[in-house]
Structures are given as structure tokens and as C-alpha cells.
Amino acid sequence: MNNDTLIPLIGVVTDIRQDTPDVKTFRVNALDGGKVFEHMPGQCAMLSIPGVGEGMFSITSSPTNKEFMEFSIKKCGCLTTWLHAMDVGQQITIRGPYGNYFPVETDLKGKDLLFIAGGIGLAPLRSVINYVRDNRANYGDVQIVYGSRSKDDLVDYQEIIDEWTADPNIQVNLTIDNPQDDWDGHVGFVPNYVKELNPSTNKTVLVCGPPIMIKFTLAGLKELGFTETQVYTTMELRMKCGVGKCGRCNIGNKYVCKDGPVFRFDQLDELPDEY
């Protein structure tokens, strides 16, 4: 019988990084090293601890990373609590990759890019950001606006400081919601910060974060003169199968697992307002 996507593969957790008080980044390898499978930026994978549960997570590492995959996971439910309790060496089940991806090889090519992320919303965008950094000649200006509740809640802070801000070809703008003693950067919500920064409307925007942040960011971008066809986001809904059959993650006639998770706002506009 042919392989069935519902029968998972095994991955092993080879590194765990505590990113924020409630976010850990897990490095996953195949049993014989290397990656369990290849993916494109924005795609997701189903991770499971049998007996605990299975859930869809975006792959935060870039496809250009040939050694391993990474998942940044916020502790907020039953499965994620279990994942956070894992030690290095723990095996998990993994299947995928699922969904579409940011059009890094087509529509985004040659464009000036503006990434806007809030909190754990950086996870799917980090894959694109590092993909773009590794193929830098293919893209125009790159600007990243990233905000979180506090400095401690900025996911991948070390990579941002050590690599992204050190990269002369990228502009990084960080912000936190409230003032903090060891923070001399910007303070304020992401949507307002984007408006203050007044980015050029030539840019193509990739945004991910809490729904409320996305909503106000999109409104702010429109005020600045951006159109919905310039703005991409990535969605998340409950999923069981990952291939558009279990009937759970639809918005209108589109399944987030299969037709998404990446949508342009003009595409979302045609769907019922149910997310």
C-alpha cells in the first residue's frame, strides 16, 4: 500500500532553546540526521506525541537550512505543555509539509519587502526572512518591524540582535508594548509603530501576529496608501488532517491547511468574515 500522509514519520528533538518565558524553539532531525522532509517558507507540519495529541505548527527554520528544521512553539494548551516538558533526545511524530507558502520564488522576487510581526507571529515569518537573507540578491530592500509585550517576549531575540540587526542589508525595527528598564528601543504597539515608520508604499508586506494586531496593522497600512493586494498573511485554525479532508479549518470554501495558510488580503476579502 502507498504511503499515507496520516501515518506520521519520526523526528528527534536535538536542541531546545528557551526563547521567552512561554516560547521554546525545538530543533528536529530525522533519526539518521538531516531533515525529515523539505519544505518552503510558510509551510507547516503536524507534530504529535502519541497519546497526548497532534497539532499543526509552522516551520520556523528556512528551507535554506539544510541540517535541521525548527519549530517555535508557545505553551498554551495540552500538547504544547507536553512539548515544553520534553528533553533533548525525545522523539516526536511529524508529518507534512502542509499548505501553500509565501511566493518567494514568484511574486515576492525582486520586491522590496516589509515584514511585520507580533509576538509568536514571528515564527512563520522567520522562515521567509532567513530564506530572503540567504538569497539576498533576489530581493530589494528588506525591513522588519517586530514587536512583543516586553523585551523578554521577543522570540529569537538573540538571532535578531546577532544576525539581523548586524546585517547592513536589512533594516530592523523592534518595539515593545510598555517601557522597561533595560530597553532603550521603541515603545508602543506594532500597528502604531508601522504608521510612525511610514514605509514606502512600493513595499510588499508580510504580516503575522495576533488577530487584533493584524486587523489594526492592515487598517494602518491602508491609511498609508497600501492596497490589499500588497499584503500577505498566514492563518491558523484547528486542523486534524492537514490535507483538506477532515472538514475543520475552512473559511468559506477554502481550507487553511491546503489552500492556505498563506493568503493575500484581497483573497481573504472574498471569503466570509469567519476568523
Next chain:
Amino acid sequence: MLKISAAKLNDLFDAISAKQTLYIPVDREPNAAEFKKYESGMKLSASLNTIRSAKDFFFPQTENLADFKMNGKNIEVKDIREESEDFVIFGVRACDARSFGILDKVFLSEPVDSFYKNRRDHGTVVTMACTRPSETCFCTTFGIDPTVPEGDCAVFFDGENYFFLDRTEKGTKFVESISDMLEEGDASKLAEVQENARNIMKKLPLANLSTDSFGGDKLNELFDSDKWADLSEACIGCGTCTFVCPTCQCYDIRDFNTGREIKRFRCWDSCMYSDFTKMAHGNPRTSQLERFRQRFMHKLVYFPANNDGEFGCVGCGRCLSKCPISMNIVKVMKALEVK
């Protein structure tokens, strides 16, 4: 046309079941038929249809997807799939036969669901033409002719004899396998039986139900209708409609720890349930209105939008007779209809 007399039907069942597993509808109690594995002497139900749909044969209510052995930090995945045995389902009605085509569009589209395909490949669907449709029937609304059902082989009863018409390669093989029990017969009475049934259908209460107001291009106007509040008000979210529905295919995946291993099951689920879309950080459908709307929008708009206009309903009428608050797709269609 090849036929067998009604008196010899059980001999035929005995012969089929000697070679492969045979399922036929039998009466659990009067007017309550269910498909049962045939055993000698069982009597074919005279009911029009079974209480539950026939989808279980290809998409069972629960099925074991895989097993896991946990050993310290290690996990072993056990692929427990086995080639299905060959089987025959006899007496499927035209509505359920069409539902298989709808389920095929879900489960056989890429990536193919091997669990479903395995059973589909090994099952032969023998349908039976309807002679006296019931007042809850509205299959004709969806272009189904219950007097000439789809399936691998269709069977027609003229009151005395059962006539066999093979419709697929699998059906031809089936008819060949029983050809020594069949004889050439005069099917001229069938036309009259069919005409009779068609006349009944024209007079059925739901005969004029129309799909004109529905389809993939009606997405936002139907979603935004103010009728959903009234329609869904009494819905208790029991999910009965989805369980008896031949086309409802939403499923859940859950693990069960036996103490020795973890068994992963796929089970039917219902979009009518409050936790269907519930995540750790929220739920996009918090009200019964939203869940109710999802079910009917899926059948009348989303499914046709994705499948060349084909609706996700076959008019079997099960939800009409089983809903505890007497709500159903016909009432929804009539309420939303643009006249």
C-alpha cells in the same frame, strides 16, 4: 436482461456470500433497516432505505489509523494497514450510491486517503432501483434518477423478478460471477414499474424543491443572510443530522492508550459540535448559528464551489426523519430560496 426470480434470491445471496462477504439491508424492526453481514436465511428488507447511510462501508464510524509503541524517549510507528477483503453491498439506493461519488471527491483527491481507497477498491456496490419513493425523498432535486441508480451493478425488481444491469467493469465481473444462477428474462414489465415510480415522485411533497438559489457563486449573499438566526435557533447541536448523512465526512483523530500501546483512531465528527473548531487560544465558531450555517453552507455552497457545481446533498431524507427538532436541509433551502 439477466434475471433471477424472487423465490431464488436467497440462493443467490448464499452463492455470493460463499465467495465473498455480502452485506444486505435487513429489518432490525419494522421500518428500521440496517446493513448486516449476510448469513444464510436472512431476509432482504422491504424498507425503502436503511436508517444509517451506507457510508460506513468505505468510511467507517471509527477506524484504527496507526499504532505507536512508546519506549522511553523513543517512538515506534506501526503501519497496521491491511489489504481489505473483497465484499459486495447489495441493495444500496440511488441516493447513497451518489453519495459515494461525493465522498470520492474528498477522499480520492490528492493526497489519496489510502484507508478509504482500500475499501473502495475492494467493494462492489450493487444498487437497487426504487419503486415507491417516500415523502421525505428529494433525490431528483440533485439530478438523481432513483429508478435507474448508479453503482457497479443496478438491480431492478418488477414484482416477480430481479433484473441485473452491470454499469462498471467491477459490475460486469460481479454479474459474470453469478451468471450460472441468472437466466435471460423479459424485462418489459420494468418500464411500467419505472413509470409508476416516476409518477409517484412527481407528486411527492418535495418534488419542486429547487437548487437554483444555491451554488458556489452565492457565497457571500447566503452567508450574510439574516435567516440563519431563526433557522438555527432551536438547534441543540446533537449532530444526528451529520451522523445519518451519507455525505457528511468530517472526522476527528484521537489517540487511545491501551496501557501497552497507543492506538490512533479516526472517528466521525460533526461541525455542529461546540468544540469542533476550538483551539487552545480561541474558537472561530462560538455560536450554534455559526456551526449550523457552516453545515448547510458546506453542502449548498462550499462543496459546489470546489467541485464543479455538484451539491453535497443527495436528497435521501434521513435528516428529515431523524432531527429531534424537525429542522433539516429542505427547510433551510426553502427559507433561503430567492423566489
